[in-house]
Amino acid sequence: MSADSPAIATPPPVVQVRDMDFCYGASQALFDINLKVEYHRVTALIGPSGCGKSTLLRCVNRMNDRVTGARVTKGEVLVKGKNIHHADVDLTQLRKQVGMVFQKSNPFPKSIYENVAYGLRIHGEKSKSVLDEAVERSLTHAALWEELKDRLHANALALSGGQQQRLCIARAIATLPDVLLMDEPCSALDPISTLKIEELMHQLAKEFTVVIVTHNMQQAVRVSDYTAFLHLGKLVEFAPTEELFTNPREKLTEAYLRGTFS
Amino acid sequence: MASVPPPPNDPPPTLGSRLLRKERRVVAGLDPQQLIKYFFGANSSIAIIVLVLIMAFLLREGAGFLTTYRHELEVYRQAGLEFCDLADRPLQHQRVLANALRRALSIEMDPLTKSARERRDAAFLLKASVEEKTSASRADLEHALEQTPPPAADSLVHLREVVKQKTTAAAAAAEYPDLFTSAEKSRLQNELSELSPEVSDLPPFLQSLIAEYSTQDQAARSKFAGIISTGELFEEATDPVVEVLDELKAHATETKEQATEYFTLKAGRQQLLDAAATATDPERKAALLAEAEASQSDGVNFGERIESILMRREELISKLQEYCTALEAAFKEMPEQSTTAEATALVSEVRHAIPGHLGEIHQAVENLKNWKWDAPVAFYRSLGAFFFGTEWITNSSWQDFFGFVPLLAGSVVISIIAVLIATPVSVVAAIYTNQFASDREKEIIKPVIEFIQAIPSVVLGFIGISLVGNLIKDFSEISWLQWIPGFPIQERLNMFNAGCLLAFMAVPTMFSLSEDALNNVPRAYIDASDALGATKLQTVFRVIVPAGISGILSAILLGLGRVVGETMVVLLVAGNRIAVPDFSAGLGVVFQPAHTLTGIIAQELGEVSRGSSHWQALFMVGIVLFGISLLVNWCARAVARRFEPHKA
Numbered sequence: 060m061s062a063d064s065p066a067i068a069t070p071p072p073v074v075q076v077r078d079m080d081f082c083y084g085a086s087q088a089l090f091d092i093n094l095k096v097e098y099h100r101v102t103a104l105i106g107p108s109g110c111g112k113s114t115l116l117r118c119v120n121r122m123n124d125r126v127t128g129a130r131v132t133k134g135e136v137l138v139k140g141k142n143i144h145h146a147d148v149d150l151t152q153l154r155k156q157v158g159m160v161f162q163k164s165n166p167f168p169k170s171i172y173e174n175v176a177y178g179l180r181i182h183g184e185k186s187k188s189v190l191d192e193a194v195e196r197s198l199t200h201a202a203l204w205e206e207l208k209d210r211l212h213a214n215a216l217a218l219s220g221g222q223q224q225r226l227c228i229a230r231a232i233a234t235l236p237d238v239l240l241m242d243e244p245c246s247a248l249d250p251i252s253t254l255k256i257e258e259l260m261h262q263l264a265k266e267f268t269v270v271i272v273t274h275n276m277q278q279a280v281r282v283s284d285y286t287a288f289l290h291l292g293k294l295v296e297f298a299p300t301e302e303l304f305t306n307p308r309e310k311l312t313e314a315y316l317r318g319t320f321s
Numbered sequence: 322m323a324s325v326p327p328p329p330n331d332p333p334p335t336l337g338s339r340l341l342r343k344e345r346r347v348v349a350g351l352d353p354q355q356l357i358k359y360f361f362g363a364n365s366s367i368a369i370i371v372l373v374l375i376m377a378f379l380l381r382e383g384a385g386f387l388t389t390y391r392h393e394l395e396v397y398r399q400a401g402l403e404f405c406d407l408a409d410r411p412l413q414h415q416r417v418l419a420n421a422l423r424r425a426l427s428i429e430m431d432p433l434t435k436s437a438r439e440r441r442d443a444a445f446l447l448k449a450s451v452e453e454k455t456s457a458s459r460a461d462l463e464h465a466l467e468q469t470p471p472p473a474a475d476s477l478v479h480l481r482e483v484v485k486q487k488t489t490a491a492a493a494a495a496e497y498p499d500l501f502t503s504a505e506k507s508r509l510q511n512e513l514s515e516l517s518p519e520v521s522d523l524p525p526f527l528q529s530l531i532a533e534y535s536t537q538d539q540a541a542r543s544k545f546a547g548i549i550s551t552g553e554l555f556e557e558a559t560d561p562v563v564e565v566l567d568e569l570k571a572h573a574t575e576t577k578e579q580a581t582e583y584f585t586l587k588a589g590r591q592q593l594l595d596a597a598a599t600a601t602d603p604e605r606k607a608a609l610l611a612e613a614e615a616s617q618s619d620g621v622n623f624g625e626r627i628e629s630i631l632m633r634r635e636e637l638i639s640k641l642q643e644y645c646t647a648l649e650a651a652f653k654e655m656p657e658q659s660t661t662a663e664a665t666a667l668v669s670e671v672r673h674a675i676p677g678h679l680g681e682i683h684q685a686v687e688n689l690k691n692w693k694w695d696a697p698v699a700f701y702r703s704l705g706a707f708f709f710g711t712e713w714i715t716n717s718s719w720q721d722f723f724g725f726v727p728l729l730a731g732s733v734v735i736s737i738i739a740v741l742i743a744t745p746v747s748v749v750a751a752i753y754t755n756q757f758a759s760d761r762e763k764e765i766i767k768p769v770i771e772f773i774q775a776i777p778s779v780v781l782g783f784i785g786i787s788l789v790g791n792l793i794k795d796f797s798e799i800s801w802l803q804w805i806p807g808f809p810i811q812e813r814l815n816m817f818n819a820g821c822l823l824a825f826m827a828v829p830t831m832f833s834l835s836e837d838a839l840n841n842v843p844r845a846y847i848d849a850s851d852a853l854g855a856t857k858l859q860t861v862f863r864v865i866v867p868a869g870i871s872g873i874l875s876a877i878l879l880g881l882g883r884v885v886g887e888t889m890v891v892l893l894v895a896g897n898r899i900a901v902p903d904f905s906a907g908l909g910v911v912f913q914p915a916h917t918l919t920g921i922i923a924q925e926l927g928e929v930s931r932g933s934s935h936w937q938a939l940f941m942v943g944i945v946l947f948g949i950s951l952l953v954n955w956c957a958r959a960v961a962r963r964f965e966p967h968k969a
């Protein structure tokens with residue numbers, strides 16, 4: 060399988076999933092996953108509904124920990140070479156390293172400024188100048204600064220859906236994570252907002268590493284460098300996007316891409 | 322609305338045919354859809370209609386109050402009662418000051434006479450206890466002595482012997498406190514052993530103790546002659562004023578009684594006339610009219626009767642001025658410094674109050690000079706007297722006042738105490754239950770807290786009287802807690818006690834609603850916070866609680882609504898003293914008893930005659946209470962709306 064393709068020597072993968080099985084209680088959701096996410100690349104996860112894309116994504120920042128009975132039963136997940144299930148990994152630090160953006164935008168019912176500053180505040184940052192600087196930087200990155208710089212103290216819930224989602228991205232990158240996980244970030248947005256976020260994705264990849272779950276094949280083609288295709292909890296094919304879409308190695312992938320999927 | 326009129330040429334269909342015609346079923350001009358709609362609409366408007374009726378009823382009963390009360394205030398003025406009160410009010414203050422002086426004196430004298438008094442009291446206690454222990458045999462002897470003819474000598478001797486024996490034993494068994502030296506103890510024991518119902522003189526040692534006390538008391542009195550004479554002068558200074566005032570009061574009361582009688586008769590006559598007007602039987606009509614005629618009486622000539630009061634206006638004023646001079650003179654002799662700090666404080670308090678008191682008197686003199694018996698009582702006066710009056714006095718032989726402030730103050734203070742106690746408890750409990758408790762804990766905590774609601778409030782009142790009151794009292798007597806204002810407390814039944822119980826009653830409301838509010842915080846906020854690496858505590862206090870704050874605030878307000886309207890507990894526990902709490906006591910004010918808006922209605926409404934001013938005043942209280950409840954509920958809704966985050 061292409062997931063087993065020889066590792067590129069340098070730079071090392073920022074996220075590496077090795078032989079991982081994952082269970083929700085008694086039912087196994089992921090089977091023997093192997094995946095490497097390279098620095099400053101956009102990796103897309105595609106696959107039919109219920110195949111385990113979100114589950115895999117949530118394994119990287121251990122968001123599944125909150126589900127009772129959910130656990131990794133085999134294999135390991137490494138972030139920057141460190142096993143994230145190791146006893147001395149601090150969960151709050153891990154989540155500072157691995158940011159997440161959800162399908163439905165979920166800004167806090169606070170001001171725009173406070174939303175972006177939240178991540179830094181909970182990690183102990185108090186200095187106003189540092190916060191100001193981080194807010195400006197993050198909003199600029201999320202292509203919001205020009206729009207919002209005059210109303211930083213307005214309630215975030217008053218923004219449009221697309222702005223809210225970009226604000227969530229700004230909030231997630233304010234703590235300067237290494238990886239940004241995005242679970243169908245555009246599925247609730249109109250085409251124009253979607254376009255803006257897709258443009259953003261390329262910019263973000265310059266600073267961060269992005270893993271995105273998407274249902275939209277065109278989107279995967281447009282934004283990602285690598286694509287992983289999952290089916291029934293198994294990683295069927297993982298390859299550079301262009302290769303996977305033009306010349307899939309697996310029959311299953313081809314069927315899925317052509318839409319003749321049984 | 323959408324009913325289709327029958328075609329113009331058709332004969333008007335009967336109801337039966339309308340019901341039977343399936344194609345266009347129309348009942349009373351409406352199709353069934355609309356009927357059902359109206360039926361549901363009518364049911365939901367019942368609540369609104371009932372509410373409006375209640376308001377209308379309250380307003381009708383209460384509105385009459387303003388005219389009735391105004392009329393009473395008019396009589397109060399025209400009969401001259403107001404005139405007397407102008408002079409009397411400041412004199413009541415004088416009584417307070419005189420009491421303070423008396424207290425200062427007893428504080429001063431107490432240490433000087435304490436030892437002698439204690440020795441005397443201890444000895445008398447011992448005597449009483451010996452007599453108590455031997456009471457049976459003493460009673461036998463007394464009984465025998467009273468018999469006629471006297472019983473045989475030897476039986477008397479025997480009885481005396483028994484008494485002697487028992488008394489000696491009791492005297493030996495008694496515990497002699499260390500107030501006495503050992504010589505005194507044995508002397509006391511000897512004398513107590515001699516006690517017999519046949520000797521009425523006190524034992525000599527006890528007599529000497531009494532003498533000892535009276536010498537010490539004399540000494541103390543001469544030492545504090547300064548305060549004593551000031552106090553006496555102070556107390557006597559009002560005598561001439563009071564003498565004049567009492568005569569005036571008697572006259573004014575008499576006028577008022579005449580007026581009351583006249584107005585009662587007049588009302589009765591009006592009823593007779595009304596009955597006559599509607600009577601159909603001419604005989605009966607004539608009888609009613611005759612009866613009405615017979616009850617005709619002359620009105621009271623206030624102008625004539627007030628003359629004898631006004632005649633003495635100058636006299637009263639000059640007496641008041643003399644009183645001022647006497648007061649000033651008395652205070653010149655007042656010693657500056659007292660021996661104990663407490664007494665010094667009391668005396669200086671009185672000293673500082675004197676200029677104010679004199680000012681009061683001068684003001685009263687001015688008021689007396691300008692007072693006019695026939696000045697009209699403005700309409701708003703009765704409203705003002707109700708809303709700003711500080712006295713609620715009913716069934717008084719002098720004058721009833723319906724001032725609402727003491728009741729409002731009681732209700733407000735009690736509600737504040739209850740909310741201050743209940744809020745942290747219920748909000749913290751709600752946060753814990755919602756965010757930290759395990760499922761098992763939730764299963765226990767929620768039903769238990771909600772069960773509190775099921776406790777009948779009269780049972781809580783019971784607990785307040787029998788348990789909480791004593792607990793607070795005992796606490797207030799612990800010596801290292803004396804820094805708390807108001808400690809030690811005087812009354813077991815007080816506002817704090819009531820506030821604690823009401824807090825208990827408000828907890829279920831506040832807890833359940835706060836818990837709901839926290840539960841309604843969108844899951845997505847928590848996800849976002851978790852994904853940013855927040856700890857549980859950070860998520861709770863930075864995201865969940867702020868997002869649920871509107872719900873929590875409105876829960877608190879609804880709890881307040883419950884507290885304000887609660888009746889039984891406050892009636893039983895608040896102490897029911899109708900007076901504005903003394904806020905100069907600082908926070909200690911919470912340990913004073915008070916009456917409340919709800920309590921007064923529950924207590925008095927059953928006893929007043931329907932339609933009287935007192936009855937109407939209680940309805941006014943009801944209206945205000947209703948208004949407060951509406952306001953609190955409206956605020957709760959407004960808060961919920963105001964802080965409601967735009968639903969994402």
Ligand SMILES: Nc1ncnc2c1ncn2[C@@H]1O[C@H](COP(=O)(O)OP(=O)(O)OP(=O)(O)O)[C@@H](O)[C@H]1O
Nearest residue numbers: 083088106107108109110111112113114115126274
């Ligand atoms: N909290 C959970 N408890 C139990 N099973 C779960 C839970 N979440 C997901 N699953 C199961 O795990 C499998 C994978 O779910 P997942 O949400 O990862 O799918 P997905 O690929 O993200 O689907 P979609 O495209 O619809 O979002 C599904 O069969 C789902 O039923």
Ligand SMILES: [Mg+2]
Nearest residue numbers: 112113114242
């Ligand atoms: Mg999903």
